[in-house]
Amino acid sequence: MGKLGRVYVIGIGPGDPELMTVKAVKILTEVPVLCFPKGKEEGSSVAMSIVAGTISLDAKEIIEIHFPMKKIPVKDEASCDVSSKWEETVEIILGHVLKGKDIAFPTLGDPVFYSTFFYIHDKLLSLLPSLQVTIVPGVSSMSASSASAGIPLCLGSERMAILPATYEEKLKETLLSFDTVILMKVNKVFDKILGLLEELGLVDSAIVVELASTDKQRIIKDLRSIKDENLHYFTTMIIKK
Amino acid sequence: MGKLGRVYVIGIGPGDPELMTVKAVKILTEVPVLCFPKGKEEGSSVAMSIVAGTISLDAKEIIEIHFPMKKIPVKDEASCDVSSKWEETVEIILGHVLKGKDIAFPTLGDPVFYSTFFYIHDKLLSLLPSLQVTIVPGVSSMSASSASAGIPLCLGSERMAILPATYEEKLKETLLSFDTVILMKVNKVFDKILGLLEELGLVDSAIVVELASTDKQRIIKDLRSIKDENLHYFTTMIIKK
Numbered sequence: 362m363g364k365l366g367r368v369y370v371i372g373i374g375p376g377d378p379e380l381m382t383v384k385a386v387k388i389l390t391e392v393p394v395l396c397f398p399k400g401k402e403e404g405s406s407v408a409m410s411i412v413a414g415t416i417s418l419d420a421k422e423i424i425e426i427h428f429p430m431k432k433i434p435v436k437d438e439a440s441c442d443v444s445s446k447w448e449e450t451v452e453i454i455l456g457h458v459l460k461g462k463d464i465a466f467p468t469l470g471d472p473v474f475y476s477t478f479f480y481i482h483d484k485l486l487s488l489l490p491s492l493q494v495t496i497v498p499g500v501s502s503m504s505a506s507s508a509s510a511g512i513p514l515c516l517g518s519e520r521m522a523i524l525p526a527t528y529e530e531k532l533k534e535t536l537l538s539f540d541t542v543i544l545m546k547v548n549k550v551f552d553k554i555l556g557l558l559e560e561l562g563l564v565d566s567a568i569v570v571e572l573a574s575t576d577k578q579r580i581i582k583d584l585r586s587i588k589d590e591n592l593h594y595f596t597t598m599i600i601k602k
Numbered sequence: 603m604g605k606l607g608r609v610y611v612i613g614i615g616p617g618d619p620e621l622m623t624v625k626a627v628k629i630l631t632e633v634p635v636l637c638f639p640k641g642k643e644e645g646s647s648v649a650m651s652i653v654a655g656t657i658s659l660d661a662k663e664i665i666e667i668h669f670p671m672k673k674i675p676v677k678d679e680a681s682c683d684v685s686s687k688w689e690e691t692v693e694i695i696l697g698h699v700l701k702g703k704d705i706a707f708p709t710l711g712d713p714v715f716y717s718t719f720f721y722i723h724d725k726l727l728s729l730l731p732s733l734q735v736t737i738v739p740g741v742s743s744m745s746a747s748s749a750s751a752g753i754p755l756c757l758g759s760e761r762m763a764i765l766p767a768t769y770e771e772k773l774k775e776t777l778l779s780f781d782t783v784i785l786m787k788v789n790k791v792f793d794k795i796l797g798l799l800e801e802l803g804l805v806d807s808a809i810v811v812e813l814a815s816t817d818k819q820r821i822i823k824d825l826r827s828i829k830d831e832n833l834h835y836f837t838t839m840i841i842k843k
Contacts (some may be wrong), residue, residue: 372741372749379625382615382741383656386624415624471741473748473755480757496752498745498815500613500623500712507714508613508737514714516721518769522780524761531779538772539763574739 366458368485368492369465370472372499376407376575376595378414380500385467388497390416392465394457396424396450398477408467426450451484458492471501475525475545503543506570506597510580514541514599526550526598536561542600548592555584558600567600607699609726609733610706611713613740617648617816617836619655621741626708627656629738633706635663635698637691639718649708667691692725699733712742716766716786744784747811747838751821755782755840767791767839777802783841789833796825799841808841 369388374380389395389412397409412418426449457464468476473496485492503523507514515521519540524532526544536542536557547554547569558564569581571593581587610629615621630636630653638650653659667690698705709717714737726733744764748755756762760781765773767785777783777798788795788810799805810822812834822828 372745374623375739377625379628380623380739382621382623383627384618384620387620471745473745473753475756475758476754479754482754494752496749498616498621498741498749500739500741501745504613504712504714504739504742508739511735511737512714513717513720513723515716515764517716518766520763520765520769520776522761522763523756525759528759528761535761 364461365489365492366460366462366464368454368458368494369463369497370476370478370482370494371465371467371497372471372473372501373408373411373467373469374500375470375502375505375573376411376578377505378411380505380574381411381415382497382499384497385499386415389465389467392463393420394422394424394462394464396426396454396464396466398466399425408469411469412467424453426453448484450481451488454481454485455489458489468499469502471499471504472496473498474501474503474523502573502595502597503545503599505573507599509573509578510568510570510599512568512599512601514543514601526554533557533561536563536600540602544598544600546594546596547598548594548596551590551592551596552588554598555588558584563600563602566602567598569596569598571596573597605702606730606733607701607703607705609695609699609735610704610738611717611719611723611735612706612708612738613712613714613742614649614652614708614710615741616711616743616746616814617652617819618746619652621746621815622652622656623738623740625738626740630706630708631657633704634661635665635703635705637665637667637695637705637707639707640666649710652710653708665694667694689725691722692729695722695726696730699730709740710743712740712745713737714739715742715744715764743814743836743838744786744840746814748840750814750819751809751811751840753809753840753842755784755842767795774798774802777804777841781843785839785841787835787837788839789835789837792831792833792837793829795839796829799825804841804843807843808839810837810839812837814838 371385466478521541522535522539523543526547564584571579572595612626707719762782763776763780764784767788812820813836
C-alpha cells in the first residue's frame with residue numbers, strides 16, 4: 362500500500378469568505394479533492410460559494426455528497442435511514458485516500474460545533490485506523506452573531522449554555538440559570554421560544570441574528586416584530602442577561 | 603470635529619498565526635495603531651507575537667496597556683481598583699479616534715469569549731456614542747482544543763455548557779446534566795476539579811489541552827498523570843460524555 366492521503370475537515374466560517382482562517386485558505390488551495398455535503402436545507406451551494414469566493418475551484422475535483430442533515434447522535438446511526446448515504450460517503454473518501462490523494466471537507470462555521478462530518482468520522486477510522494484526520498477550527502456562526510450584534514457572549518465569571526432550540530426538556534431551567542444561552546436552529550420553533558421568553562420575562566434580553574456575517578445578515582432586537590416570519594435556517598438566538 | 607477613527611476588536615485566534623482570519627490579517631495590516639493589553643498573567647507578548655508572525659509591525663504605532671486581567675463583570679467596575687487603568691486606556695483610545703486614526707485591539711482567541719476589551723467598551727461608547735466599534739470574531743481556544751484533540755464539542759441535539767473552572771456553585775450539577783462541559787482557566791483549580799470528576803465518575807470522559815494550536819501544545823488524556831503539575835494559564839478542559 363502506498364502513502365495514504367490525508368483527510369482535512371476545515372471550518373470555513375459563518376458566511377463572509379474573509380472569516381476563513383489563513384490556514385483554511387492554504388489547505389483548500391493545496392488539496393486536490395474537495396468534498397461538499399449537500400443537504401436539503403443547507404444546500405452545498407453555501408459552503409461552495411464561500412470557498413469559491415476566495416480560491417479557484419477550476420483545477421479541483423469536486424465531490425458533492427447528498428445526505429440529509431439529520432441531527433441525530435452518532436450512536437443512533439445504525440437505526441437511521443441515512444446510514445447508507447454515510448457508507449457511500451465513506452467509500453468515496455477512502456477511495457481517494459487509498460490512492461494517496463488528500464481530501465478536504467469545507468465545513469460551514471466551526472467543525473467542532475454540530476458538524477455533520479463527525480457522523481462519518483468514527484466509521485472512517487474504524488475502516489482505516491491509520492487514517493490521518495486533521496480538524497482545522499473555524500469561526501462559528503455563534504461567534505459571528507455575537508460580534509455583529511456587538512454583544513460579548515461571556516465576561517468574567519459568566520457561564521454560558523449552547524443548545525438546539527428544539528431541545529425542550531430543561532430549556533426553561535437552562536434559560537433561568539445561565540448568564541448567556543445560545544439557541545441554535547431557532548427557525549423551526551421561534552414562536553414557541555418567544556412564548557417561553559415572554560413567560561420568563563426574558564424577551565428584552567434576547568436578540569436574533571439571521572445569516573450572520575453574510576450580505577443578507579439581519580440583527581433583530583425586537584423579537585416580537587418577527588413573530589410568524591419564516592426565519593432562515595442559519596439563525597441564532599442569544600439570550601444575555 | 604473631523605472624521606472619527608474606528609475601533610476594531612480583532613480575534614487573532616488561539617496561538618497558531620495561521621488561525622487568524624483573512625479579515626483579521628487585512629485589518630491589522632491597514633490599521634496604523636495597535637493596542638495590546640498587557641496583563642500580569644497573559645503578557646502582551648503572546649498576542650503581539652501572533653500578530654508579528656504574520657504582518658510587519660515596523661510602521662505601526664504600538665500601545666501596550668497594562669491592566670490586570672481581573673475576571674469581574676462590567677457592572678462591578680466602579681468598585682474595582684483597576685478602573686483607573688481602564689480610564690487611562692479609554693483616554694488613549696479616544697485620543698487617537700478623535701484625531702481620525704483607526705485603532706485595533708488584537709485579542710487572543712475570540713473577542714466574544716471572556717475578552718477584557720469589553721470592560722472598556724461601554725465606557726468608550728458612553729463618552730463617544732457615535733464611535734464605531736467593529737468586532738471581528740476569531741477562533742476560540744475552546745475550538746482549537748477540541749479540534750486538536752479530535753473531539754467534536756457538540757453533535758446533533760447535544761447541549762453544552764461553558765464556564766470558568768473557578769466557578770464552584772452548581773458545577774457538579776452542570777457536569778451531570780450537560781453532554782459537554784468546557785472548563786476555562788482550569789490551571790488554578792485543577793486538582794480540585796480532578797477530585798470532583800473522580801467523585802462523579804467522569805475522569806475518563808475528560809481531556810485537557812494546554813496551549814492549543816501552539817508549538818507547545820499538549821493534549822492530556824490521562825488527567826491523573828498531571829496531578830500536582832503547574833499547568834499553563836491557557837489550559838482548557840473538555841468533558842464529553
